[in-house]
Amino acid sequence: MPQIITRQQLLALIDSLLEAGTKVATPVARGEKAFFQYLEKGDAPLIDPAVFPVNSTKEFFFPRHEILYTFERQGTEVLVTDARPFVAPQVVLGARPCDAAALPLMDRVFGWDFQDRFYQSRRENTTVVSLACAAPDAGCFCTSVDLSPETQAGADAELLPIDDDTFEVRVFTEKGRILFGGKTSESDKTGRTGAAPDRKFDAAQIRERLQTAFETPAFFSEAAVRCLGCGACTYVCPTCHCFDMVDEGSVDKGRKVKNWDSCQFALFTHHASGHNPRHDQGERQRQRVLHKFSIYPEKFGVLLCTGCGNCVRGCVDGLGIRPVLEEIAK
Ligand code: SF4
Numbered sequence: 001m002p003q004i005i006t007r008q009q010l011l012a013l014i015d016s017l018l019e020a021g022t023k024v025a026t027p028v029a030r031g032e033k034a035f036f037q038y039l040e041k042g043d044a045p046l047i048d049p050a051v052f053p054v055n056s057t058k059e060f061f062f063p064r065h066e067i068l069y070t071f072e073r074q075g076t077e078v079l080v081t082d083a084r085p086f087v088a089p090q091v092v093l094g095a096r097p098c099d100a101a102a103l104p105l106m107d108r109v110f111g112w113d114f115q116d117r118f119y120q121s122r123r124e125n126t127t128v129v130s131l132a133c134a135a136p137d138a139g140c141f142c143t144s145v146d147l148s149p150e151t152q153a154g155a156d157a158e159l160l161p162i163d164d165d166t167f168e169v170r171v172f173t174e175k176g177r178i179l180f181g182g183k184t185s186e187s188d189k190t191g192r193t194g195a196a197p198d199r200k201f202d203a204a205q206i207r208e209r210l211q212t213a214f215e216t217p218a219f220f221s222e223a224a225v226r227c228l229g230c231g232a233c234t235y236v237c238p239t240c241h242c243f244d245m246v247d248e249g250s251v252d253k254g255r256k257v258k259n260w261d262s263c264q265f266a267l268f269t270h271h272a273s274g275h276n277p278r279h280d281q282g283e284r285q286r287q288r289v290l291h292k293f294s295i296y297p298e299k300f301g302v303l304l305c306t307g308c309g310n311c312v313r314g315c316v317d318g319l320g321i322r323p324v325l326e327e328i329a330k
Pocket residue numbers: 226227228229230231232233234264314315316317318319320
């Protein structure tokens with residue numbers, strides 16, 4: 001039998017988690033937009049399948065800024081102290097299915113040649129509840145990358161709206177069972193998703209065409225004419241994962257931190273010699289498209305894009321990756 005939960009029960013569940021000291025992240029309205037954030041006292045969770053939060057839930061696993069270790073000079077020695085990975089339980093609730101689907105893609109990156117215990121610890125301690133979509137907007141293209149508005153990948157449980165105040169709860173993992181155990185009731189009603197976005201291109205064809213794309217810089221220079229190199233598309237992308245590690249402080253005392261970086265920044269590949277192998281924005285756009293639709297798939301067998309459209313919505317110039325992919329398809 002389908003299991004359901006009412007909005008009131010869901011909000012009560014969130015309250016009880018917060019009271020127990022569990023961190024809970026959901027979308028919250030800020031002006032006319034919504035952002036995923038950890039809930040603070042007085043915040044109203046925005047559990048609405050028609051809302052597209054600006055940011056991705058990746059930051060609850062791969063924060064924008066994270067301390068790896070601290071160092072302090074003591075006489076002729078240097079004391080190095082590892083930062084402890086995040087181990088408290090947390091819940092991310094209301095992730096879009098295309099956002100949650102990015103997590104298995106990130107797992108490969110942070111558990112491949114190096115086991116990133118900071119990322120992995122957050123993953124192990126986080127329960128992800130996705131929310132099936134009500135309707136696509138102009139940025140969505142999940143169906144073009146073989147996903148759907150109710151994709152289960154990366155989620156421990158999924159909420160599917162039955163009406164404004166009731167959700168069907170589908171549980172996929174033990175973490176999902178623990179979160180919703182005893183909180184749902186049986187019903188003969190089932191939830192639903194809205195219409196899926198039309199397929200915009202054939203991803204296999206894009207991959208094929210990208211085989212020779214490195215040798216066509218003019219195409220990407222043309223595509224990047226309006227690109228400001230601001231990096232917003234990469235920061236809101238659930239699958240972009242570039243970071244830089246820098247020392248902060250002084251030679252006597254400081255810390256090593258891991259900060260988000262972006263392949264769309266001119267300085268990203270700038271050498272100390274002054275040479276920059278990606279010297280214009282077209283080459284940076286080419287890198288982003290090739291990484292997601294050619295390099296990563298060659299290594300891991302799947303695309304590094306979930307068609308969420310965050311990069312399209314988040315670009316001040318209405319670019320993002322989709323218009324470039326549509327041009328390639330033409
Ligand atoms: S595509 Fe848009 S968001 Fe991305 S770097 Fe260029 S201007 Fe910024």
